[in-house]
Amino acid sequence: MRTHLKNDIPKFDIVHSHSLYLFHSLVTGHYCRKHGVPYIVRPHGTLDPFMYKRHRLRKMVMELLFENKNIKEAAALHYTAAEEMTLAEPVTFNAPGFVVPNGLNxxxxxxxxxxxxxxxxxxxxxxxxxxxxxxxxxxxxxxxxxxxxxxxxxxxxxxxxxxxxxxxxxxxxxxxxxxxxxxxxxxxxxxxxxxxxxxxxxxxxxxxxxxxxxxxxxxxxxxxxxxxxxxxxxxxxxxxxxxxxxxxxxxxxxxxxxxxxxxxxxxxxxxxxxxxxxxxxxxxxxxxxYQWDKIGMALEREYTNILRTRERRPQSFKVRGDASV
Known part of the structure; x- marks a missing residue:
């Protein structure tokens, strides 16, 4: 995984990383910052107070080593509900965030x-x-x-x-x-x-x-x-x-x-x-x-907004399955 991310991340205009406290978040954040590629972090409920308190010592070590930096320097945090964003605010260092829900076919x-x-x-x-x-x-x-x-x-x-x-x-x-x-x-x-x-x-x-x-x-x-x-x-x-x-x-x-x-x-x-x-x-x-077509368009708008703030051409970014880790 590390080798593929190292080689592939520079090829993309934006990266969408899922969940925290895992190996891929360490590597993804590192190579995105190294190559100047904006990245989005989706916490998947890990910053909810109920889950945030579990295994706190173990998580604290990972936060000090890499996860706090990943959050602080993310282009945005992606939440699937407004309540999730509110609950996470005390531990996200005022990082920007947006809400786009999950969906169904x-x-x-x-x-x-x-x-x-x-x-x-x-x-x-x-x-x-x-x-x-x-x-x-x-x-x-x-x-x-x-x-x-x-x-x-x-x-x-x-x-x-x-x-x-x-x-x-x-x-x-x-x-x-x-x-x-x-x-x-x-x-x-x-x-x-x-x-x-x-x-x-x-x-x-x-x-x-x-x-x-x-x-x-x-x-x-x-x-x-x-x-x-x-x-x-x-x-x-x-x-x-x-x-x-x-x-x-x-x-x-x-x-x-x-x-x-x-x-x-x-x-x-x-x-x-x-x-x-x-x-x-x-x-x-x-x-x-919660229809996927509406959700897809909403997420595309968020990608485009992030790229525009980076003075990059919004039409140029590529959305591929292997761009999302």
Whole structure:
């Protein structure tokens, strides 16, 4: 990687580097500065206070060696939500920044599987309401909050089932199953593992409520996927698109508190009309905010603005897959 970056970076007019505290950010920043190539850093949520505090000593060493310099001398920092930029401000040395969100190929969600396709694979879901967790099974995803909330939801909606869909790459699922067992909810929770393609669309199509009480989420692409399918979402106020979701009435927002989270889920389960309204709002929001063609043009404008401030010809820059590390 170092050899290729050393040779290739001088050939480009602008470089877009992703994430921090990794080898590539050390090398990319070094060679961009050496050859006078402006570079953009996208932190991917690493500067969120919740994540910034983790492994602080290890990160501090890397900051002193190279990462602080990378941030200070970046042409800009790229955030995917305004909230992410606000949260990162105390540790970015007043570096300039811009917001361009993640996106979806919205057309992939235009033709969803037939209603009930997912339910047919799990007969125990017959006549039940599905609360869907659709994300990595990971410490930061708030599954402790969700299990506590689901326990309370059961008191009002005994027909509710929690479906947990997503990969368990770190063995965190064992802890989640322990929490479920402690609350005697084992027969009310289904683990599907990771689903892709038509299976992914089928579970999103059949969900009554999508729930993600993350402690930290710089964007939340799973939330947007659920919204694209018209699923009403309940998310925490630590998912950085929560303000956009709330202002567009495209979902419910809760603090990272299991009682409040249960309250929001119960409100949706009890009102089918409200679920329909919020689901429709969510689909409109995805088309307005998160289509790749719009996002691509917005990002191109940011590249051009940076090059113009460097008195370089904006038409000359090359956008290639290997320019983004």
């Amino acid at each position: 919205v057309s992939e969600y235009d033709h969803l599987p037939k209603n009930g396709t997912f339910r047919k694979k799990y007969p125990e879901l017959n006549g039940k309401k599905i609360i869907l967790f659709f994300s990595r099974i990971n410490f930061k995803k708030g599954l402790d909050i969700l299990i506590g909330a689901f326990d309370l939801v059961q008191q009002q909606h005994q027909d509710a089932v929690l479906v947990i869909t997503g990969p368990d790459n770190e063995g965190f699922g064992d802890k989640v199953r322990e929490w479920i067992g402690e609350r005697n909810l084992t027969d009310k929770v289904i683990f599907t593992g990771m689903l892709t393609g038509e299976d992914k669309l089928a579970v999103l199509r059949d969900a009554d409520v999508f729930a993600l009480p993350s402690y930290s989420e710089n964007f939340g692409i799973a939330v947007v996927e659920a919204m694209a399918c018209g699923v009403p979402v309940v998310i925490s106020d630590k998912i950085n698109i929560w303000r956009e979701v709330e202002s567009n009435r495209a979902g419910k927002v809760s603090s990272c508190d299991h009682v409040q989270f249960a309250k929001e889920i119960n409100a949706l389960l009890a009102n089918e009309e409200l679920r329909s309204i919020i689901g429709n709002n969510a689909q409109h929001m995805v088309r307005d905010y």
